[in-house]
Amino acid sequence: MKVFVTLGPDQRQAASDAAAAEAAGFDGVSTGEHLFFHGATPNAFVSLAAAAGATSRIRLLSSLTILPLYSAALAAKLAIGLDQVSEGRFDFGIGVGGEFPGEFTAAGVPARERGPRTNEALDVLTRLFTGETTEFHGTYTHVPGLRIMPPPIQAGGPPLWVGGRRPAALRRAGRFADVWFPYMYTPEQLADSLTVVRQHAERHGRDPTTITGAIHCWGGVDDDPARPLARGGRRCRRRNLSAGLQPPRRPVSPARDAGACTRPNSGVPRRRGGCAGLLSCRVGGAAHSHRRVLRAGGTRRDPEPTLIVYKYSAHHNCLVV
Template identity: 35%
Template sequence: MTAPSIGYLLPTRERVMTGEHETGPLLALAERAEALGFASVWVGDSVTARPRHDPMTLMAAVAARTRHLSIGTAVLLPALRNPVLLAHQWATLDRISEGRVILGAGIGSDVPNIRDEFEACGVSWEKRLGRMMEALRLCRALWSGEPVTWDGRWRLKPGTVLGPTPHRPGGPPIWVAGSAPATIERVGRHFDGWFPNGPDPTQYAETWRAMREAACAAGRSPSVITGAAYLTLAIDDDAHRAEDRMSRFLERYYSTRPDIMRKRQACFAGSRDAARDWLAAYAAAGVEHFCLRFAGDHERHMDEIAGLRDEIGH
């Protein structure tokens, strides 16, 4: 089994929630992650539902301040954007980073504030899946550098060409979130990675196996798909303190009871050794790339993970 890579989610949402809108500290955290040996840095996406920094703009700054980190979205909502502009932005990002960006994508959770966000952006909620799928197909077509003609939700006249092309032929890899049965088929057939935040290790292993089978059925090698996972941790040798930290974090972040959020998202609260074992169980289930979100105290959590990285792979 190949050792998994470990990435870190920048706290863009948390900082805006506390009125700290400056970007300097976020860029410093990205540089710190690279110095500690993290493989990637991730940025969330929301416009009005959970206000935070624009992901593409911040990613460009992170790319300019680092040299080796992969930089991705966890996760972007492509349906909120015009795909021609989106393709242009990501082609430019891939050039700035010299091939280090990953487009993590999703359709958005069905909760009131995200529905409101779609309305605020002038996008139909009901058509969001079809809009995302067509947008990503159009991005890939434009990333080819070849003339594109398109007649769908968006119309491109014959001979439309996008420049610059991405650093990597074909453009950045696209990792898709979600665990629904339709997602299994979707990722197996079309995308470069699976990026869920909900399943436990047993569920992850079952879905990952089905996804690889779907890839084979579509004539693709399963090896072209990366198994990733978005996980939230509160590490503390005092288990009660860790649980309290996690509950307060989830309630404030989502304005929802923490017990409800724990059923929707994979969360860990406990000691360093228990965290190591929890992550190792996901690695054994097939996770090849972790995106870790910390419930506060980021520098300490980064040090803890860096210290145990060799025990679960890197």
Template identity: 40%
Template sequence: MAVRIGYLVPTRESVMAGRHEAAPLLALAERAEALGYDSVWVGDSLLARPRHEPFTLLAAAAARTRRVALGTAVLLPALRNPVILAHQVATLDRIAEGRLILGVGVASDVPNIRAEFEAAGVPFERRAARMLEGLRLCRALWRGEPVDWDGRWTVRQGVLGPTPHRPGGPPIWLAGSVPATVERVGRHFDGWFPNGPSPQDYAATWTRMRAVAREAGRDPEALTGAAYLTLAVDEDAARAEARLDAFLAAYYGQRPDAMRKKQACYAGPLSGARAWLQGFVAAGATHLVLRFAGEQERHMEALAGIGATLAH
């Protein structure tokens, strides 16, 4: 199976730098497609990490690209009413003609994200259950048939239109590495999309997820193993390390050494980056989404075509 490489558009970084224009971000999406990347991704946040609204930006990217998959890295479904979410996703998947992938997550327990949930009127402590039920409701609505739903939300003979381009809706990949993620991915989701584990931890968790899928009567081969990875590539290793630390400190407002323990990061020369990425491929990942610590064009060009050099 070929290794697919994705590119994360720097929506958050642009807003942090005071550059709120969308045109340069769309140009980066077009450039990624031209360079041969397989997918283009955008993040999600309301107030905790201000950035462009993902569905709006992806709709514009869908209209300006033809080949790349388009995804969220990652969406927080619990912040949204699932009936509205189902409608947005179905319409976006029609615009993208079936190229949409939903990367979703529960949300980290940090003060600014708790505040974001409060501002949206969503109970933070119930976010996992809201996400799971909300996505089940989305999938029911995506069938285009009358839906009756009695739960956190009430639907009476609701019919959604348009339905997504693909029957049943786009694939949904779940982020996270907590123990509950193993059961959730194995039983209910289409892929795993973490940003934290080492290749060794990735391999062990992926093996357990596939076993759960098999026990649940699902085909483990139908699941996608993905990874969200942050890189600063420079032949001067010290300069790469400094760039990565500065990026993490500015982005998260936390000590970079602490963030490196939580997220999968690499700083150093291109040869080392290739070996590092190969570790995730060997662990079972087939779709690597790359976030670059600045210098977007240079990084995109340096890593273009790297998927073909990784042996699965």
């Protein structure tokens, strides 16, 4: 199992936090992004470039870049540039976004087009990532026989992590993903959806065994392992019971038993406001310290093959896995 930790929203700390994560033994760092959002959010390309300069071993994951907010060619150039400066350590996670419509308005991109734009952009990315001359004429992108130089260090470009929850996202992952990366899934949902993704991959002539899975779940860090579980459970109840969600009933293991807050009898967690399980760990010092998360998480290993990504949130005092 590989374990990543997400950098905090303060981009001034990206380099030092990434260096601390590498020293703690994590396999990688990650960061999401928004153009506009409810609070401070980084830009993944900028934060991960800073992280690249402060590290030499760990992987660097955008989790997730909202691809339809970029022109496809520009996204390809930025991804290849980050792959270059990191010496081939970049993993390109993408999603369609949509939970904050205002950022689409500000970018001049109709939110209703985000799915088709993402599909076309991924088609363009995979072509430009080859380093060969590309001729492409689509609905949103036209590349008139051009190539990006220098090409990516990783053959075929940075691995693509495709996020999402809906059937369209599973089809997209089957066509393009190296890693299927849903949010707020139980392990059972991850396994079932990964089977569907691999079926889609076969339909596109891809080897389905090359696609792996990653999953998020929630956790807390405290001197007393019981406190983050209780705190997280209360937070789930406050935010989710009014929406008809059910909090997890017991502590969970991130790789084997990541219980989810779900609509009753639906089998599918809500996209917003839910939690995908609670993980408790014991460390020393102040409970809200980001560096404590780095120290605690960096020593955790699990024999399960599921790929887990830890994300730290100072606002919620938790890890998102």
